[in-house]
Amino acid sequence: MDVSIEEALKVMGGAVLEPLRGDRSVHKISTDTRSLEKNDLFFALKGARFDGHDFIAEALEKGAGHFVLSGAKGPTLEQKRSANFIKVPDTLKAYGDLARFYRQKFKIPVIAITGSSGKTTVKELAAHILSQKFNVLKNRGTENNLVGVPKTILRLEKEHEVLVLEMGTSVPGEIERLSSIASPQVGIITQIGFSHLEGLKTQEGVREEKLKLISHVERGGIVILNGEDPMLKDVTCGVHKLVRVGSWKDCGDVTAEQVRCHETGSSFYIKGRMFETQLLGRYNILNCLFAIAVAEALGVDTSLIQKAVGSFKPVASRMTLKVIEGIHFLDDSYNSNPSSFKAALETLKELKIREKRGVVCGDMLELGKSSEALHRQIGALLASMLFDFVIAAGTQSKHLVDEAVKRGFEAKKIHAVKDSKEAGRLCREIAVAGDRVLVKGSRGMQMEKVFDCFITSSTR
Structure with a gap:
């Protein structure tokens, strides 16, 4: 060093x-x-x-x-x-100050990624694609805070050619601080949703916090935004090149066409070139587009990008397929907020299957005063989707159950339980081989414990 x-x-x-x-x-x-x-x-x-x-x-x-x-x-x-x-x-400020100084010793591209959901998948996929051409350093796991980002920067060595950083926040000022430390050439904002509202208060507060990234992208750098997100529609970038991505027609500069989603992955086209991915759900097409846009900006050949997108394996507990005792689980248990929950429900609904569909979910945490209203929104959405059963764990999920029943969901098909262990036990009683079951909840709900109630497993 x-x-x-x-x-x-x-x-x-x-x-x-x-x-x-x-x-x-x-x-x-x-x-x-x-x-x-x-x-x-x-x-x-x-x-x-x-x-x-x-x-x-x-x-x-x-x-x-x-x-x-x-x-x-x-x-x-x-x-x-x-x-x-x-x-x-x-000491925490001094740690960040030293990381900022050390980062300036390396004249390499730095990519910074933030947003209410999708950060880790975009970080991992972007690093995977870029590694086809460059020696890449990235955050380990979710080391994306005021300790984790400096820690990653301080791991830089002379052989590294690109740095990919995921940046998280739960209170105002964190993205500003992390961005000033990293001085990125490329900034990505995946989405502005309802997340960490205990600290950021409102969706507008989330937007204001995430947009702080743009002001620290180096002059002449690239800003990549979600072209489908109305909260980002009016964002301008001044001295930076702005790229919007989207999985719907006419919503971005990099747009996916002929999108096909199935239970083992998805396929899509960009300007006549086909891409296949093992990632599940239409929302993950958007995550692919962020990573592809970065790779194109850094000069990675299209054939290498196609190959890397196809070989990338989903990040654990982020919409991965698990087959346990014949039941097909969509394991999205790592975390949850209203936006990511809706995307996961849509993924389950769009599966072209005849078997039953079920949902095992836990509370969405850190939503502050908006928690009840946002859980009720999910309850209303569940009522419209006609799933075969729902098991909801936690105190806030009771509002979800109440609203779903009010909106017409059959009371005998939806269950409120205490915690993830109880949810797992009930799921084992209800689900049978062939069923497709989404497991989703905030990190603090430990929804991975649902799987502990099953004996044998094989994971794709």
Whole structure:
């Protein structure tokens, strides 16, 4: 890692507790003593359930050469003699500041992706396509917050040619901060929906937060927007090139035609060229278009893009097909909000099958004061779709059940239960081999536990 402790000190604006000593180079940046190595720079970050300052002694034992601290907790006099200690007002801010400085050492394309849904799939697919031509670094899993994005940037090495970053937010200001750290050349906004309303309050608040990305795309860069989203219809980009994508006619600069969706994937055409994907549902065509637009902008050959789109496998628990005891589950259990829930229901409804269709769902969390109304909207939608059974888990899902019954859904076919375990047990009683069952819910509802109620499984 091409950073010295003097550079880090200057960037972070901290103060040394004792004169700098020993090796001034930084092996790598660490926030976790479990992966710490000799001469690492250890950031003592604070979270709701942890405080990195409690691990100073352990970090010293493992050979950390430098520390960044804040607050009242600090090293003993003896510990100060063993390593370099820098005190800053806020270790999280200092962490981001160092990542921003380090990112500027790399003159490579950076792609930043945000939106209410689809971020992880677009990130993974874009990285998969771009890796056909470039050495790509991306976020691990969903490390998309004020810790995860800097952590990814600080993993950059000389061999990397492209950086793909997913950016999440739950309160105002996070996208602004993350975008300023990353300085992307390409910015993607997948959708403006009802998500994280406890912090962002309204859909307009979500829109305002997500659009902060655009102001930090480098001058002359590319902004790629969802051409189907009315919340993004009037967005202009000034000095940036604007590209809109869509899976409907005349809704984008990059548009999918002749769309065909089935139970094992989808196919579509762009300007006469056919693309096939293992991703399920029409909404995932849109996710493909974001990734394709990025790849085209970076000069990846169309034949390589076609091959990569076809070979990409769905991200776990994001609309993946699981066959368990003969039941075909559409596993979309990783997370949920109103927009992604509607898209998942439409995917289930559009399957051309004769077998029964069922839904096992959990609460959509972090919707604030709008929670009841938004659950009732989903209940009304369910009533119009005529599924064979619905099992809804959680306190907020009771509103969904109530509204569905009010709108004409047969009461004997819809069930309100306490949690995902109870939902799984009831599903096992109701569903039979051949049925198609959507499993969907927010992360906190742990809807993956539905599958624990079944004995044997095989996953595509």
